[in-house]
Amino acid sequence: MxxxxxxxxxxxxxxxxxxxxxxxxxxxxxxxxxxxxxxxxxxxxxxxxxxCTGCHEMRDNVFVELQPTIHYTNRSGVRATCPDCHVPHEWTNKIARKMQASKEVWGKIFGTINTREKFLEKRLELAQHEWARLEANDSLECRNCHSAESMDITRQSTRAAEAHERFLFTGEKTCISCHKGIAHQLPDLGQASLMAAPEAVAELSGYLDQ
Known part of the structure; x- marks a missing residue:
């Protein structure tokens, strides 16, 4: 022992x-x-x-704009939350998006858009970054809920059906190409000449005039 x-x-x-x-x-x-x-x-x-709405920059600006839209309140009761539209669901893409969003922490620390006036001044630049991201990933977040394969265009207006057949189903354009401002107010396009290519401004203006 x-x-x-x-x-x-x-x-x-x-x-x-x-x-x-x-x-x-x-x-x-x-x-x-x-x-x-x-x-x-x-x-x-x-x-x-x-x-996402824990900081006043988002809660008092874009979140307020989302609430009257169909993405927030609708007859089906299905709500699209901030990450549904701005964060990919697939893990690898989600991590990449989170790493990209980490830069926004610096904006919070240094008060880049901590007032309504500052937010409006930066609004077009912020929107263009998000539009470019969605263009690059073929509106991935939109397609998490809206599937072209299951879309019944016979129940859409003639204009919407024609646009989807011409642009969406052919891959010529992606969701965000036509649906800018679907959940948030569009920025002042008068600033666009300073921050975007003229053809991009003309394209967006054309969508708004339709």
């Missing part, structure tokens, strides 16, 4: 290579699970409407 206790104590004080590797492997696995769980929990907490 005494010999067994001595061997056990010796193993604890001077563990063998096998024991050390085992403890390291198990410890690494446990820490990995804890880290991964914590990371995903934090990720989902930052992916809610409550989080």
């Amino acid at each position: 005494l010999g067994f206790l001595r061997r056990t104590w010796g193993a604890v004080r001077r563990p063998s290579v096998h024991y050390s590797l085992g403890f390291l492997t198990m410890g690494g696995f446990v820490m990995g699970v804890v880290f991964w769980g914590g990371f995903n929990t934090a990720l989902e907490l930052t992916n809610t409407e409550t989080f």
Whole structure:
């Protein structure tokens, strides 16, 4: 018995290579699970409407504009929240979007749009960044809810059906090409000449005039 206790104590004080590797492997696995769980929990907490509207810049500007629209209140009772439209659902794209959005923390710290006046001055630039992102990913977030394959154009107006057949189904344009301002007010296009190519301004103006 005494010999067994001595061997056990010796193993604890001077563990063998096998024991050390085992403890390291198990410890690494446990820490990995804890880290991964914590990371995903934090990720989902930052992916809610409550989080997005936690700062007054969003709550008092774009969120107020969203509320009267059909994306917020409609006969079906299905609401599109901030992350539904601005964060991809697929994990890899979601992480990329979160990394991109981390730059917005600096805007919060330095008060880039902390007043209504500052927000309106930056509005066109902010909108153009989001339009460009949606153009680049073929309106991925829109397509999470709106599927061209399941779209019944026979129940649409003649103008909408023709536009979808001509542009959407052929891939010539994507959702955001025509649906700018669908959930938020459009910026003052009078500023556009300073911040966008003339042809882009003309295209957007054409959509608004239809």
